[in-house]
Amino acid sequence: MADPTQGLPPGWAAEWSAENQRHFYIDQATGHTQWEHPGPAEPVFDAAGPAASGSPPPTTHHTKRRQYAAGQTQAYYGTTEPVMQQPGIPQFPPQMSGGQLFTPGEAAPVQAPVGGSPYYGQQQQQPEYINAPGYAQPVAPHGGLGYSGQPVDQLTNQFQQMGMGGQKQQLYTTNLLTSPPDPREILTGPPEINLPPGATLSQSPFVNAHPSYQRCTVNAFPSSSSLASKAKIPLAVVITPYKSIKEHEEPVPLVSDMVIARCRRCRMYMNPFVSFIDGGSRWRCPMCSLVNEVPQMFDWDQTNNQSLDRWQRAELNHGVVEFVAPAEYVVRPPQPLAYVFLIDVSHTAIQSGMVATATRTIMESLDRLPNQDGRTRVSIIGFDSALYFFSTPPGVEEPRMLVVSDVDDVFLPQPHDLFVNIVEARAVLESLLGRFNDMFKENHDLGSALGAALQAGFKLINNTGGKLIVLSASLPSTGPGALKNREDPKVFGTPKESQLLQAASPFYKTFAIECSKAQVSVDMFLSSPGYQDVATLAALPHYTSGQTFFYPAFNAARSEDAVKFAHEFGEVLAQPIMVETIIRVRASRGVRMSSFHGNFFLRSTDLLAMPTVPNDVSYTIELEVEETISQPYIIIQTGVLHTTCAGERRVRVVTTAIPTTSNLSEIYASVDQVAVATYFANKAVERAVMYKLEDARDLLHNKLVEILQAYKSSMTAAGAGASAQLAISENMKMLPLLILGLLKNVGIRQSAQIPSDLRAYAQVLLTSLPAEMLMPYIHPMFYSLHNMPAECGTIDEQGVIMPTPLPLTTERLERHGLYLIEDGQTIFLFVGRDAVPQLIIDVFDLPNYETLRGGKMTLPLLDNPFSQRVTAIVAKVREMRHGVYYPHLYVVKEDGEPPLRLWALSLLIQDRADVLPSYQQFIGQLKDKVNGNSY
Structure with missing residues (x-):
């Protein structure tokens, strides 16, 4: 045998691969590996002349920052940046990382296309990992979104997403050390669901629920618990049963004939994955295989009194469908909708302007409150150290105020006339709301009997x-549920900090459970200028399926504060709500629901009780493989029984079918990194509240290391040995950055400077935001505006065209630039210190950078194209996602106030911040852990 080291260039070594029975070669300086003999050293030439042997290729990163010449006022309009269409799926082919793809029987690797980012400044090395024998044939791993380099039209992509054809997932491996994250990949859909042929009755592209309604962490489900344990990928389903519908979106199909076919044994609802037998008179349940009779009226249209083609029925063609429920689903007659507003009227609330803003918003929203049946009722209770009721007997023009000062033993001052019908008493209600702030404007009472007000409303x-x-502007200080200021900056950043994130009083959880039993939900709008104990008060919405909103240092004298509060409060009031709701998630035999996360009360082992269900709130349910699954696919079905605002009892059914597999590679190739990140957000908050914040950070770090170790040992040639690479599948490439974003989020971050109210509210968001809003919250979006293409900020058939998002690093900042950074809750306009005067004039209507002031602001509407484009982009950021949130806009100067600048730059999570590592450092730490097996 020839000496493998003969002719090697300096710094190269040869090692034997027992698995492949051949030598491979390592550049000891760079860690670069390859199978072929590198040959003798040769000089490398580039445009600048000869380079030393082994030198890296020239970089595209420029360390010198370009500046505008003096007097050049229009330069910021020019650009060569690519443009991305939004909303929807990005119209670009995502780039492959510099990984090699091996298929069985190949002697030489096929080099995948090399993606890159100029700020990393080096070409990617060839990693050593290969695919294990027996892998399926290659297909595009992300549902036809272009990883194979081929654009696919939208309908074809939908069919692939639903799995028409039964192709297997192909695993593409990438090296995290040399593959910079591309923020556009967050916007792509999850890997396709490849169901076996014949799994569905219909050829409709909508047979599986859209991921915005229901998504699983894997789209190829492990067939055994041992396989699931080996893969280390958490199994969970993320559910958003009620998504607000925008103008361009199709509503959920409604089945109004009251024929609901269900399995007699497992109670699964009819869906596109059933099979008809015996000439169509019976159907087999795909969840438990029981044969059921087809309902007698299944093929009859009761509305038009004629025969119905069953193949056109919505439940056989759509993964998300809503049934009008027959009488047996109704426990009691539909109750009129009732809203009780508990308004803090203490001196603090009046002075901040919260009372005036809230009452004005309620008055303006009277026509938007759900009231289809004309029965919606409203009551208003004010509270400080006492309670203030308003009686409106029939025929009176002005309401009468009744004061109850005994807050320790709450009672209603009279049993009737404390509610008014919006339609019948509109004039009286408007009169009360119009005078409400003036009634208490001289109030000097600083107390808050919130607990008593809650009991009275109940x-x-x-x-x-x-x-x-609840609209509260101060810490509850008297009566039941009174709290003390327990904020202690000395414990910030210590193990004792987690105590500040736990409820200080059992009153609120106990009261919340009573509310849940009585079908009462609680929404909290908190706006205290000081400490308000968000962690304790948020228990009310948590257990009653409500929502918490927090406005620190609210002051209505700032128009931006008033606009944000009024917008979000008004949108919550206008939301159609589903009342008397219960949710149950069912899955095929062998799959069990093991744990539940979200705002609800768990009434039994798997029944989620929700007095009302708001739109655009998500719930995460952990799954467990109980026994070996022999079926080719599993069904996960969410059934939501509820009453609409119009008093109609309905059942919303969300169904997802996922193929099963005994192949590790298919599991890894099918991982939905967005769903995995959503799961980890919920687990981290759970761990932080139950134990310590440090435990939550350790959980995130350790679980990620486990996944990387499992992937390395199973999917790469390095196996259990040390490796110069850090391997992961292409579809999980963004997961480490998403985990780093969680570690740097206010709710989890290691810091001794974060007030506990801010941290508690961040944890509320981490556990309730739908994936569409959670992703920017942990992985913000970063755009360059001064040199964006001319199309950006203009409107096409899909809406406002957005710039291409940039990597989250300050290396992309230029001193003359204008940038937008946003996380769904806050928008920052970052202005470089050398921004040309014309840019400042065009955007802010100010003569130069020196006259610009940082802080909250509203952009002026100016008559120039650049201002109109920037304003359109800001407006698009505020409305492009589903949800009620209206982000504040802050202007941040490069040399402005340090706290504001540091806050904005903290969203650039790829940079180092305090004790928190940069992305490259984080990847290096992961590599050391994966190789060292010591954590």
Whole structure:
């Protein structure tokens, strides 16, 4: 045998691969590996002349920052940046990382296309990993979104997403050390669901629920618990059963004939994955295989009194469908909707302008409140150290105020006339709301009997159910549920900090459970200028399926504060709500629901009780493989029984079918990194509240290391040995950055400077935001505006065209630039210190950078194209996602106030911040852990 080291260039070594029975070669200086003999050293030439042997290729990163010449006022309009269409799927072919793809029987690797980012400044090395024998044939791993380099039209992509054809997932491996993250990949859909042929009755592209309604962490489900344990990928399903519908979106199909076919044994609802037998008179349940009779009226249109083609039925063609429920689903007659507003009227609330803003918003939203049946009722209770009720007997023009000062033993001052019908008493209600702030403008009471107000509101609606909407501007200080200021900056950043994130009083959880039993939900709008104990008060929405909103240092004198509060409060009031709701998730035999996360009360082992369900709120349910699954695919079905605002009892059914596999590579190739990140956000918050924040950070870090170790040992040639690479599948390439974003999020971050209210509210968002909004919250979006293409900010058939998002690093900042950074909750306009005067004039209507002031602001509407484009982009950021949130806009100067600048730059999570590593450092730490097996 020839000496493998003969003729090697300096610094190269040869090692024997027992698995492949051949030598491979390593550049000891760079860690670069390859199978072929590198041959003798040769000089390398580039445009600048000869380079030393082994030198890296020339980089495209420029360290010198370009500046505008003096007097050049229009330069910021020019650009060569690519443009991305939004909303929807990005119209570009995502680039492959510099990984090699091996298929069985190949002697030489096929080099995947090399993606790159100029700020990393080096070409990618060839990693050593290969695919294990027996892998399926290659297909595009992301649902036809272009990883194979071929654009696919939208309908074809939908069919692939639903799995028409039964192709297997092909695993593409990438090296995280040399593959910079591309923020556009967050916007692509999850890997396709490749169901076996014949799995579905219909050829409709909508047979599986859209991921915005229901998505699983894997789209190829492990067939055994041992395989699931070996893969280390968490199994969970993320559900958003009620998504707000925008103008361009199709509503959920409604089946109004009251024929609901269900399996007699497992109670699964009819869906596109059933099979008809015996001439169509019976159907087999795909979840438990029981044969059921087809309902007698299944093929009859009762509305038009004629025969119906069953193949056109919505439940056989759509993964998300809503049934009008027959009488057996109705426990009691539909109750009128009831809203009780509990308004803090203490001196603090009046002075901040919260009361005036809230009452004005309620008045303006009276026509937007759900009231299809004309029965919606409203009651208003004010509170400081006492309670203020308003009686409106029939025929009176002005309401009468009744004061209850005994807050330790709450009672209603009279049993009737404390509610008004919006339609019948509109004039009286408007009169009360118009004078409400003036009634208390001289109030100097600083107390807050919030607990007593809650008890009084509960007494009003406990017979019918409804919503308690709390508007509080101070810490509850008297009566039941009184709290003390326990904020202690000395414990920030210490193990004791987690105590500040736990409820300080059992009153609120106990009261919340009583509310849940009576079909009462609670929404909290908190706006205290000081400490308000968000961690304790948020227990009310948590257990009653409500929502928490927090406005620190609210001051209505700032128009931006008033606009944000009024917008979000008004949108919550206008939301159609589903009342008296229960949710149950079912899965095929062998799959069990093991844990539940979200805002609800777990009534039994798997029944989620929700008095009302708001739109655009998500819930995460952990799954467990109990026994070996022999079926070719599993079904996960969410059934939501509810009453609409119009008093109609309905059942919303969300169905997803996922193929099963005994192949590790298919599991890894099918991982939905967005769903995995959503799961980890919920687990981290759970760990932080139950134990310590440090435990939550350790959980995130250790679980990620486990995944990388499992992938390395199973999917790469390095196996259990040390490797110069850090391997992961292409579809999980963004997962380490998403985990780093979680580690740097306010809710989890290691810091001794974060007030506990801000941290507690961040944790509320981490556990309730739908994936569409959670992703930017942990992985913000970063755009360059001064040199964006001319199309950006203009409108095409898909809406406002957005710039291409940039990597989250300050290396992309130029001193003359204008940038937008946003996380769905806050928008920053970052202005470089050398921004030309014309840019400042065009955007801010100010003569130069020196006259610009940082902080909250509203952009002026100016008559020039660049201002109109920037304004359109800001507006698009505020409305492009589903949800009620209206982000504040802050202007940040490069040399402006340090706290504001540091806050904005903290969103650039790829950079180092305090004790938190940069992305490259984080990847290096992961590599050391994966190789060292010591954590």
